[in-house]
Amino acid sequence: MARRSAPAAPPAPPAVPHLRAFTAFARATALEAGGLIRAASHRRRQIGFKGAIDLVTDTDTRSERLIARRIRRRFPDHDIRGEEGVNLDRGARFQWIVDPLDGTTNFAHGFPNYCVSIALALDGEPLVGVVYQPCLEELFVAVRGRGATLNGRRLAVSREHRLGRSLLATGFPYDIRENPDQVFHRFLRLSLSAQAVRRAGAAAIDLCYVAAGRFDGFWEARLFAWDVAAGGLMVREAGGRLTDFSGREFRLDGREVVASNGRIHRPILAALRGREGLDEILAQNTHAPAAAGRRA
16 A cells, blocks of 8 residues: 655745745635635535536635635735636736635535635745645645645655556546546546546545545646646645646646656556547456456
């Protein structure tokens, strides 16, 4: 089984004034928004639709407004980019990237896997990332060049080097009905290659779980900056790797993400690049011996 390895030596911390204050603010704000979400989870939800299966609740908008108010009050010269429409773009070097409730569908159905994700980017590169899962009271914090923690404990990615023994995670895009693209092909290829694949519906949490060594890898297409900014920084600061499907280093304006412990990154990329049809994939794996102890 896994385990964890000491993360690679991080680069020298950037010389950023007030870095400790930025981090403390992000932590406190995520905890406050998480408290709002926790309280709302016990009440009747008001649900709307942004797309055929893309939900938004009144709790998403309330959480984002709370976070935006705190940012404007404390850092009035900073920009804000939020999933639910709170955007302030004046070309500032500092930009807060906010997903006020990642895992909205889970929240709407009472499935306890959702979080608040807040990141601060400097010149387009994540500097601070905080993800708070209120159901488990887990607070993930990362600072560029200074590592990542869970409730104060240092995080490190897993040491697993065999894809066949790896536990992976993924997500499906909200427009899957209109654009199924290679989604199911990729899912099948990696499901037949890995020990198991989980799809729990909150990309920010999945990325934090890679950083914590709970997952060995993660992939997803058609994501946005607010899905990845905080969790992606968590992976890098825990010693993992973050790229697009082509293996290029991930950028916030990218839409494809592969995150891993680094050891299984190449096999994941190879599986994602495959172009076989579903029948070919199944035929190739029909006679393959089952991995010992494989989980479903």
